[in-house]
Amino acid sequence: xxxVSTTVEKVMIMAxxxxxxxxxxxxxxxxxxxxxxxxxxxxxxNDQCSYDALTEELKEKVARDHxxxxxxxxxxxxVDVGYRFLTKEQEHQIISLLEEADPIKVKEIQxxxxxxxxxxxxxxxTGITSYSQIIRSGQDIRVxxxxxxxxxxxxxxxxxxxGSIFVLGTLKGTARAGIDGDLRAVVGASVMDPxxxxxxxxxxxxxxxxxxxxxxxxYKEPVFAYISEREKEIAFEKTRLLYQMKxxxxxx
Amino acid sequence: xxxAIVVTSGxxxxxxxxxxxxxxxxxxxxxxxxCLMDTDIGLRNLDVVMGLENRxxxxxxxxxxxxxxxxxxxxxxxxxxxxxxxxxxxxxxxSAVNPAQMKAIVDELKPDYDYIIxxxxxxxxxxxxxxxxGADQAIVVTTPxxxxxxxxDRIVGLLEQEDIDPPKxxxxxxxxxxxxxxxxxxxxxxxxxxxxxxLGMIVDDEEVIKAAHRGEPIVMNPNSRASLGYRNxxxxxxxxxxxxxxxxxxxxxxxxxxSMLGLKA
Numbered sequence: 355x356x357x358v359s360t361t362v363e364k365v366m367i368m369a370x371x372x373x374x375x376x377x378x379x380x381x382x383x384x385x386x387x388x389x390x391x392x393x394x395x396x397x398x399x400n401d402q403c404s405y406d407a408l409t410e411e412l413k414e415k416v417a418r419d420h421x422x423x424x425x426x427x428x429x430x431x432x433v434d435v436g437y438r439f440l441t442k443e444q445e446h447q448i449i450s451l452l453e454e455a456d457p458i459k460v461k462e463i464q465x466x467x468x469x470x471x472x473x474x475x476x477x478x479x480t481g482i483t484s485y486s487q488i489i490r491s492g493q494d495i496r497v498x499x500x501x502x503x504x505x506x507x508x509x510x511x512x513x514x515x516x517g518s519i520f521v522l523g524t525l526k527g528t529a530r531a532g533i534d535g536d537l538r539a540v541v542g543a544s545v546m547d548p549x550x551x552x553x554x555x556x557x558x559x560x561x562x563x564x565x566x567x568x569x570x571x572x573y574k575e576p577v578f579a580y581i582s583e584r585e586k587e588i589a590f591e592k593t594r595l596l597y598q599m600k601x602x603x604x605x606x
Numbered sequence: 607x608x609x610a611i612v613v614t615s616g617x618x619x620x621x622x623x624x625x626x627x628x629x630x631x632x633x634x635x636x637x638x639x640x641c642l643m644d645t646d647i648g649l650r651n652l653d654v655v656m657g658l659e660n661r662x663x664x665x666x667x668x669x670x671x672x673x674x675x676x677x678x679x680x681x682x683x684x685x686x687x688x689x690x691x692x693x694x695x696x697x698x699x700x701s702a703v704n705p706a707q708m709k710a711i712v713d714e715l716k717p718d719y720d721y722i723i724x725x726x727x728x729x730x731x732x733x734x735x736x737x738x739x740g741a742d743q744a745i746v747v748t749t750p751x752x753x754x755x756x757x758x759d760r761i762v763g764l765l766e767q768e769d770i771d772p773p774k775x776x777x778x779x780x781x782x783x784x785x786x787x788x789x790x791x792x793x794x795x796x797x798x799x800x801x802x803x804x805l806g807m808i809v810d811d812e813e814v815i816k817a818a819h820r821g822e823p824i825v826m827n828p829n830s831r832a833s834l835g836y837r838n839x840x841x842x843x844x845x846x847x848x849x850x851x852x853x854x855x856x857x858x859x860x861x862x863x864x865s866m867l868g869l870k871a
Contacts, residue, residue, distance in 0.1 A: 488763075490762055490763030491759040492759075508759045508800075509752075509756055509759070509799075511759075526799075
């Protein structure tokens with residue numbers, strides 16, 4: 355109990371110190387600096403001062419430099435806001451303040467921070483979502499990005515992903531990869547025996563039960579399904595050859 | 607404080623009621639206080655299998671709606687003093703009670719019994735929700751058919767969302783000969799698909815049909831193979847470690863009997 359409170363106190367003291375330090379060393383003026391870089395002009399906005407102070411100085415600078423820019427040709431600028439988080443309204447305000455000087459056109463706003471929501475979305479869409487469970491009959495899992503399943507997909511169960519799907523287990527149900535149209539998505543499984551499989555709207559249906567000569571899964575060794583360029587249909591290949599396909603895709 | 611065990615399957619006709627009746631009777635044989643609860647309102651069967659249909663006065667719906675006390679609706683078994691049945695209503699339907707009422711009844715019964723075996727209706731609708739609401743544990747019954755296993759899988763998925771222990775599996779009506787010929791799923795296939803603990807398997811046995819016809823649970827007949835299966839399940843529920851290897855032995859024994867019959871014929 356005592357230990358906890360000391361750590362909490364320590365953290366608070368440290369936070370206070372950091373605040374004091376920031377206040378002491380923060381630049382008194384010059385919250386807005388304009389620099390020429392390789393890609394053109396960049397307006398750096400200080401990320402330590404208050405937002406009001408920033409807009410104040412921005413207004414001043416623009417009014418003062420208005421003449422300097424004159425009515426010359428349009429100048430595209432980038433705005434770098436550093437570690438300051440701007441709301442949409444604040445972004446618009448900064449852009450309109452800058453563009454008050456006629457020739458200035460804000461090309462983009464660069465920031466080092468994004469909101470939790472944006473981060474979550476970005477992670478979802480590019481990341482791998484991992485599940486460790488059995489997807490049973492009637493269950494349906496749908497993720498953005500890639501799906502990595504430690505477990506089986508039983509007959510009647512469905513897994514869907516906007517990216518690729520990898521099943522470290524037996525795929526006996528339905529798998530849909532690239533549901534938003536990603537033709538490069540693949541479906542891999544340790545044991546491939548799906549009822550139905552689709553990649554970006556191209557379907558593969560399991561062979562009829564009575565047509566199956568021998569008992570057992572479609573593929574006993576790890577394979578992945580992909581859309582074959584030539585036949586425009588689902589094809590299967592040994593998982594160990596997946597890297598070749600990825601390499602070919604990267605070449606394109 | 608007793609344990610409430612729901613016997614469910616998803617699919618109809620796989621032997622939920624037979625399993626409920628026999629597990630309940632087998633537990634009573636071991637001297638446990640058992641209450642069988644039929645939740646298949648509108649299509650009650652458990653009373654018939656137990657041979658108690660002529661003694662019903664009040665039923666589950668009467669108890670739920672307060673027309674009688676829960677104790678008044680209970681019927682004492684003709685064979686065991688420690689075995690009781692709470693019958694379902696035959697005239698109403700599943701919507702006559704709700705999960706909260708069901709849970710209240712189960713909770714009221716729990717202090718007086720060691721085990722409450724809840725016989726669940728087929729399906730995954732209201733009746734299922736009612737039956738599961740008061741349960742602490744679940745037994746999933748399936749036969750080695752593709753469709754029954756599919757439905758059992760669905761039920762296992764639904765049970766996993768409930769606040770109860772992981773369900774246990776009973777594979778009913780196993781025909782080892784067909785399975786060994788590859789014309790039917792074998793017990794291993796079923797267990798590997800459902801990925802839950804196997805509580806026991808019951809071989810397909812004509813004696814079960816005969817016993818149901820007489821209104822007497824098959825466990826009362828000590829010479830039947832199905833009876834042995836149910837007795838083993840009861841012992842496992844009581845915490846005894848009856849080796850599951852017995853399943854294999856039984857199978858080979860069954861095969862032996864078959865081959866002997868074959869020789870004789």
